[in-house]
Amino acid sequence: MKKQNSIFLFATITVLLFACSKKQAAELKPETPTPNGPTPVTTANVTYTNFTGALFQTKCNSCHGPNGGIKGVWAFNGLASIKNDARVANSVLVTKTMPRGGSLTVSERELLQAWVDKGMPE
Ligand code: HEC
Incomplete structure (x- = not known):
């Protein structure tokens, strides 16, 4: 029973951490390139x-x-x-x-x- 509880806790924390890092990635400024993030705005592609x-x-x-x-x-x-x-x-x-x-x-x-x-x- 105790072991199950701690596994559940671990899973919850992992999900929360993942959700937070996803949110941060979306808020990065356009000029900061990220591997899979949005294409940065440059003088070449500005619209x-x-x-x-x-x-x-x-x-x-x-x-x-x-x-x-x-x-x-x-x-x-x-x-x-x-x-x-x-x-x-x-x-x-x-x-x-x-x-x-x-x-x-x-x-x-x-x-x-x-x-x-x-x-x-x-
Ligand atoms: C805090 C208010 C304010 C902001 C913000 C502002 N303006 Fe103005 N603008 C004015 C006022 C007052 C005038 C008229 C008096 C003058 O020409 O100085 C004016 C006039 C103008 C004119 C016509 C006169 C000229 O300069 O040929 C243009 C075009 C213009 N603004 C463009 C812009 C643009 C583009 C921006 C944003 C990058 C902007 N304004 C931001 C207050 C503002």
Whole structure:
């Protein structure tokens, strides 16, 4: 009886440990390659779907999104709203006046520049 209990305990702990390590692997940053994990985002494979969409969402949407106060100047509303307005890439990469009150990391800027250079693939 005692032996059975400890086997059960061992199995439970093993399952819990496995569940935790699975979760951690899923939360790794894209630039950290893992053997079987998601393909890291690089300047070679960057797209709107795998990176820049989320970047505009986090860095611009608060002011320029549907509920933002500055949507009259430029309204962020998906890929077309970026592609069709040359001021967007210009304000972030050339004049660097945007994001107002925030900033991009060196790696974010590199990925965004590569995406613009490639013609803003979806
Ligand atoms: C904290 C609020 C805020 C955030 C965040 C913000 N903006 Fe702006 N943006 C403004 C304001 C205010 C203006 C209008 C005044 C100005 O041009 O300085 C503006 C103007 C603009 C314009 C039109 C004027 C120009 O520069 O040619 C563009 C395009 C723009 N923003 C793009 C962006 C992008 C892209 C991001 C995200 C990377 C962003 N903004 C983030 C507040 C913000």
